[in-house]
Amino acid sequence: MPSRPEELFELVHQTVCNTTKNRTRGIYDADKTLEPLLKKLDHMFENHPSIYQQTQTGRAIILATKLLLNKNTKRYEKCSIAKFIIGGLKIVRGPEQMENIPVTYFYPQFMHFSTTDFEGSPSMFLYLEALELTVNIISQSERFMKDFYAPTNLPLISKTLVDLSTIYANRNKAVDLRKKTLVVTLNLVRTCPSQQVDVICTVLPGILSKVFTLIMKDSLENVEILKICLEIFNDLVLKCISDVSFQPGATPPVRQQQQLPERIREMLVDRGSGQWKKHTAEHIKLLTGNICARMAVHPQPDIRFYLLTMLKNFHVQCSGVLKDSLSSTIFDICLHLNRDKIERISNLTNELIMSVNEPFREKQLQRKMDELICEVPANTRKRGTDISMSMLCSVLALTKNTLRVLCASRAPLIQRLARSLIDTVKVDLRRVMITREPNCNLAEYLGKFPLLFNLNHKDIRDICKYLVNSAGLEILDIFYTEMTVAPPSQKCSAALIIAYLLNEYDGRPPVDDTPILIITEYFIECIQEIYDHQIKNDSVIGAGFCRLPDAHTCLESLLCVNLPTLLRFLSNEAQKSKFVIDVLYVLLLECTSIQWTVMDAAELGLNIMAKSIGKRESDALEHYGGYIVHKVSLACSSRTNHHFAAPVFQTFLNRCVSSTFFEPSVHIVEKLLKALDSYGQEHTLAILQSFHAFMTALNRWFPNLKPITVKGEDGEQQETPTPQMIIAEKILSRTKHLLNSPKLPIRVVCVDIMEEGLVTISNYENMLLPMVHQNWQGLMTIVKSREPIATASCVRVVQAMAKYAKGFICQRVFNELWPILKEMATEEMDKGMMAYEETAEFLLVTEILRRFPKIGKLCEMRRSEFEALFMPVLEAAEQKLRCRKILKACTSSRNFIQKDYDE
DSSP states (O other): OSSHHHHHHHHHHHHHHHHHHHHTTTOOOOHHHHHHHHHHOOOHTTTTTOHHHHHHHHHHHHHHHHHHHTOOOHHHHHHHHHHHHHHHHHHOSGGGGGOOOOOOGGGGHHHHHOOOOOSSSHHHHHHHHHHHHHHHHHOOOOOOOOHTTSSSGGHHHHHHHHHHHHHHOOOOOOHHHHHHHHHHHHHHHHOHHHHHHHHHHHHHHHHHHHHHHHHHHHHTHEEEHHHHHHHHHHHEEEEHHHHHHHHHTOOOOGOTTTTTTTHHHHHSSTTTTTHHHHHHHHHHHHHHHHHHHHTTTTTTTHOOOOHHHHHHHHHHHHHHHHHTHHHHHHHHHHHTTTTTTSSSHHHHHHHHHHOHHHHHHHHHHHHHHHHHHHHHHHHHHHHHHHHHHHHHHHHHHHHHHHHHHHHHHHHHHHHHHHHHHHHHOOOOOGGOOOOHHHHOOHHHHHHHHHTTOOOOHHHHHHHHHHHHHHTTTTTHHHHHHHHSSSSSHHHHHHHHHHHHHHHOOOOOOOOOHHHHHHHHHHHHHHHHHHHHTOOOTTSGGGGGOOOOOOOHHHHHHHHHHHHGGGGGGGHHHHHHHHHHHHHHHHHHHHHOOOOOHHHHHHHHHHHHHHHHHTTTTHHHHHHHHHHHOOOOOHHHHHHHHHHHHHHHHHHHHHOOOOOGGGHHHHHHHHHHHHHHHHHTSSSHHEEEEEEEHHHHHHHHHHOOOOEEEEEOSOEEEEEOOOHHHHHHHHHHHHHHGGGOOOHHHHHHHHHHHHHHHHHHHTTTTHHHHHHHHHHHHHHHHHHTTTTTHHHHHHHHHHHHHHHGGGGGGGIIIIIIIIHHHHHHHHHHHHTTOOTTTSSHHHHHHHHHHHHHHHHHHHEEEEHHHHHHHHHHHHHHHHHHHOHHHHHHHHHHHHHHHIOOOOO
């Protein structure tokens, strides 16, 4: 470091002289000439120079730059001079070290440096860094800023800004280079004092357009570049048209200053003229609208937040020029971002909307709602997005004060809103697969209905929440009215919306129950009408059949959960009791639906109903069971609803745990037996399934039932059957002929009835043995048909017969039944298809292997005789079938024969 400050000036003087001399000779090597001076500057920077040294260094650098950099400077020299400027200005801490230096000494950096002088990113970085340091020095001195942004320097500033735009607008340049250029541009804009914004206003249209183009092209490429561009756009607009800049005396009319050159006065704009304000406002409105449309969906929260901040600045600080020209844009962007996941963004949107005067705000909200009602159905189908739905949510949230009035008057706007939502919300029937989760709540259940067009349930739920909690249950009546005239597919959509309305309402029940009861009656009619078209075909097994979901299926499911949800809106206790009975009846009916999705909905509906009345499901059925049984009994004699009796009776018996319903159930069974005899095959399957449920309920209500012992006429003790045994025998006697039915489901259910019936009469041989005898031929007919499912059921019944009748059927089992079963099992094993565990043949072979050792023991057959018959089949299965379940059944049977089979 020079020992005296004068040495630095001497070194600079010597360097300038050498440079001039070498230029004259044409042998100038800038790097070599400036190298000693650069080393000295670096050394000074590292050793923290004093204020005096900083002052001398700044002056020396500025003076040397003015001498070295001029119009005659060659391109290859400018890179070295830029290094020299950077090395010197880094030492200078502030403008105080350049006191008394005129700002014109800084002009060479702006006049004689150009992007065309520097090739490649490294050299351009030198140019930009030198420029940035210079602007930084200028920005720290009011004198420098005032002189630099004087109107006479307009060409200089314009040239610099245009020169910089050639770098950041070129997308082929390096990202860091473009970012650096934008930072320098931003500093140039921010450095301009508010009293001299006329200079910036002159270049405003060009720079705004350049930055706008960059924003639109780089919106998703580089977040940092995008953010700097938005800052430039924001600062330019605020500098030029803020209300503060137009206050009296804030900005002198420099265009009218006579001392300015004519060409400068012609270039400067007249900010005070109405025409300039009008054109500027239109230009800014156009650019801002396009930026908002692009940036509103930007994935980065910081960008979305800064966009809103920029709009807020324009709205608050530039109202004099922009007036309300951006209000529509602000409303659109705020409605779009009002439900943003980032809290600070959603809060800022609310703040922006509330900053608009109330009459204009209400007018805009009404306009936007009307616009969205028309656009939502088309937009969701066209764009495959739910943006319009999200905006509609925001509008409804902001207009909740007027929704009640609109609904109470049934305004056309609300009716069109209901039709629009019903037309928009579409269930994707191809993907309906509601998983079985009995403990899920209503909202979770509704969320399992997949929607078309990428709609999400959250938007629908929020819309319904705003509607029902603002407008009350009057909105429910509007959607119900639209539902009554809609086609089946739209009825499903309306039912989904009504379900959300009911679930989201948290107000008080209405005073008048009539609208709720009317809706309930309509829902019940819809369910019964759909059920009429889906009566089980006797040739189809009810538990194993499920067609593809359609609109009717989804509608049924939704109505099953809507009906019990309506209960909490009733206030009249008498009406509530009747409501519970009617809804329970329908839900019990739907529990036997051939669609398992509807069955699950009915299960959930029963759960909701039980919670609504504050009871467990079993307790609720016991409490209202008498009314249900009475309705079933009436239905048995009805000309129109008789086909509902058996399914409801079946579900009720499967769920009822109290034996107090035995006697009323017997009356229903008598009527169903009469119907079975009268109607032939019309509803046989449903009636038989109800008989099976009744038999199962008997064994559950009265386990280990024994006959009654009474004294006979001769004084001896005699056994007489109980009422339960008598009705069981009636059912077995009246259904045994159906074992020969040509319909497979009929045969299977009859076998199941027989199995349960044998349990009921098992302790009364006077009924048991005749019934076994009478049904044996029917069983053999089924076995001889060689249908594997029905035959497997017969094997289970034979085990029950052997358990209760003992040796009574031994000879029949092993002389008549076993040869056929052995032949069927052998044929299936020879096919080698037993790896398919879900086939009926697999079920049959498994049942034979598992149950026959127990049948042999129960029939009291000798072990040696049984082994001679059964072991060949067991060994063949072990050799030919390598399926895990088959081998497990074989091992279990072998162990049973060896350990538990007694001689």
